[in-house]
Amino acid sequence: MELWLWALIGLLALIILCLVIKIYLLRKSAKEIREAFADRLMTETNTLIDLSSRDKALRQLADSMNDQLRQLRKDRLRFQQGDLELKEAITNISHDLRTPLTAICGYLELLKREETTDAAARYLDVIENRTQVLKQLTEELFRYSIAASAFDDMACEEIALNDVLEESVSVYYAALKGCQICPQISMPKQKVRRTLNKNALSRIFGNIVSNAIKYSNGDLQIVLQETGELVFSNHASALDEIQVGKMFDRFYTVETANKSTGLGLAIAKMLTEQMNGSIRAVYQDNILSIFIFFPK
Structure with missing residues (x-):
């Protein structure tokens, strides 16, 4: 009797061990699929998902995802x-x-x-x-x-955001003065350095300042933080939240904007994102704030 009992226990232990190994292999294969799929989505490659597991269901899943990747590649091209x-x-x-x-x-x-x-x-x-x-x-x-x-042909180099910001504002000084806008600029004493394209960054700052000239009620505050975030703020009573939400759309213009093409902020957004930065606009209490951030 004891022999049969030990045999049964041994059999159960073997079954449990097999199940544990099976679960481990399934989890490993699922991880392979997840990581491979994420990699294929992020990179320009013709390599498909290659699975080490022999499990039929998982291999069917990998084949299905490879079909989707092929279609995605065609659509991307x-x-x-x-x-x-x-x-x-x-x-x-x-x-x-x-x-x-x-x-x-x-x-x-x-x-x-x-x-x-x-x-x-x-x-x-x-x-x-x-x-x-x-x-x-x-x-x-x-x-x-x-x-x-x-x-893609523009060279990036280490530059100080402080210096480029000062140069960009000085270029528009006459236009700002003509609109009776005296910009208030706040920035840290130490240089905030990032690896960016200087011409593209100047274009971004210039377009935002130009936008402030169009919509400002007579003020402009620019803040550069040590983290690399910049905030351009001005009172703009002629705008509303819906208009501000569309300001980065190509060819979108506000009726109050004289001779506006609707491309200035669209270009700023495009250049910012191509340099791995982020840009957004917020409208609150009649104040338009444009936030730009370039991570290290």
């Missing part, structure tokens, strides 16, 4: 090709428009020198104003397409 073609089309269109627009502006200037009636002079002013807006939009389109397609 199709999107990249379409995005490239769109950028090239925008570049070509904006380039083709610049020449006739320049000629139109030149002839309008000559026409304004001729004797005209008061009504004709008013019409010419309207035409010239609309032509300048179209010319500005064309220039922004060209710059946007160049920035979107050529960023």
